[in-house]
Amino acid sequence: MMEWTDRHCRFFHRLLTRRALIYTEMITTGAVLHGDRARLMAFAPAEHPVALQLGGCDPQALARCARIAEDFGYDEVNLNVGCPSERVQEGRFGACLMAEPALVGDCVAAMRAAAKLPVTVKCRIGIDDQDPEEALEALTCAVDAAGVAALIVHARKAWLEGLSPRENRDVPPLDYARVYRLKTAHPGLCIVLNGGIADLDQATAHLTRVDGVMMGRAAYQEPWRLLAVDPALFGEGAPFPSPKVAAEALIPYIERELARGTRLNAITRHVLGLFRGVPGARAFRRHLATEAVRGGATAATFRAALALVADADTPAAHTAAA
Ligand SMILES: Cc1cc2nc3c(=O)[nH]c(=O)nc-3n(C[C@H](O)[C@H](O)[C@H](O)COP(=O)(O)O)c2cc1C
Numbered sequence: 001m002m003e004w005t006d007r008h009c010r011f012f013h014r015l016l017t018r019r020a021l022i023y024t025e026m027i028t029t030g031a032v033l034h035g036d037r038a039r040l041m042a043f044a045p046a047e048h049p050v051a052l053q054l055g056g057c058d059p060q061a062l063a064r065c066a067r068i069a070e071d072f073g074y075d076e077v078n079l080n081v082g083c084p085s086e087r088v089q090e091g092r093f094g095a096c097l098m099a100e101p102a103l104v105g106d107c108v109a110a111m112r113a114a115a116k117l118p119v120t121v122k123c124r125i126g127i128d129d130q131d132p133e134e135a136l137e138a139l140t141c142a143v144d145a146a147g148v149a150a151l152i153v154h155a156r157k158a159w160l161e162g163l164s165p166r167e168n169r170d171v172p173p174l175d176y177a178r179v180y181r182l183k184t185a186h187p188g189l190c191i192v193l194n195g196g197i198a199d200l201d202q203a204t205a206h207l208t209r210v211d212g213v214m215m216g217r218a219a220y221q222e223p224w225r226l227l228a229v230d231p232a233l234f235g236e237g238a239p240f241p242s243p244k245v246a247a248e249a250l251i252p253y254i255e256r257e258l259a260r261g262t263r264l265n266a267i268t269r270h271v272l273g274l275f276r277g278v279p280g281a282r283a284f285r286r287h288l289a290t291e292a293v294r295g296g297a298t299a300a301t302f303r304a305a306l307a308l309v310a311d312a313d314t315p316a317a318h319t320a321a322a
Pocket residue numbers: 001002003004024025026053080082083122154169194195196197214215216217218
């Protein structure tokens with residue numbers, strides 16, 4: 001997610017779940033090929049498994065980027081067919097590719113030919129006045145024929161004119177039934193459902209109908225939920241007994257990053273939602289909001305914020321321990 005799932009966020013989320021697949025922000029093919037590649041694409045080995053999401057529509061450019069992703073050590077490369085922003089539309093990629101299923105198929109085929117990585121696509125159920133039955137089916141057939149490893153479907157349309165990207169994440173109604181029907185029609189294809197999944201109970205319910213779930217805003221804004229992912233969805237123990245212990249495990253990373261010149265707030269801004277419902281959570285957030293943004297903020301600032309949080313487990317930690 002743009003501006004959210006940067007490498008600091010991903011490192012933090014990986015502390016909370018060993019098993020969930022984590023995605024980068026969308027990076028355009030132009031940025032990969034002509035930008036500061038090392039800075040844009042770098043990730044810590046601890047982030048695995050991690051997927052790189054690409055934005056683009058030129059099969060050859062995407063193929064080159066897929067090979068670069070493989071060289072960097074990513075575990076998957078994903079093509080964005082869901083972003084409705086004007087900038088992306090001007091580049092003729094993102095959600096507007098829902099209208100060009102054959103081109104998306106060519107993109108997937110070119111990426112697969114260039115790299116051994118699994119190639120996946122993230123799409124919508126349709127755009128504008130498309131019929132989601134036809135549009136999603138056409139896209140699915142095209143990418144399936146090209147050998148896509150999984151199709152992640154944000155279960156609502158995108159309106160390319162009249163709605164902002166933010167509104168396009170809330171206003172068009174969710175249609176989970178359309179995604180369930182897609183799975184029934186393509187039983188051999190890995191279908192992942194995205195959109196509006198608020199908690200792991202909802203995720204578990206969807207998993208009886210589809211092969212996977214992707215959580216966006218709930219995972220970012222309430223990261224404590226991630227601590228229950230390994231126990232609830234993978235039958236494994238939680239990496240840490242409580243959000244607070246997980247946050248303490250972030251301190252060595254903070255120290256390393258500050259030594260490299262990273263500002264404390266660039267890391268701690270991702271941690272603000274970790275203690276929902278725990279006494280001291282608001283004081284933790286307030287302390288970081290005022291202190292972590294200061295130029296000389298150090299790991300001691302983060303420790304001081306943590307000291308304001310009670311040791312009590314959150315409900316998520318109880319679930320994780322169950
Ligand atoms: C701040 C923000 C940035 C996003 N950036 C991307 C992106 O780069 N690529 C993408 O495929 N989706 C992006 N999305 C959309 C989410 O991946 C997801 O499809 C959408 O929020 C619906 O899922 P949710 O209800 O679980 O959040 C972004 C969403 C938000 C809130």
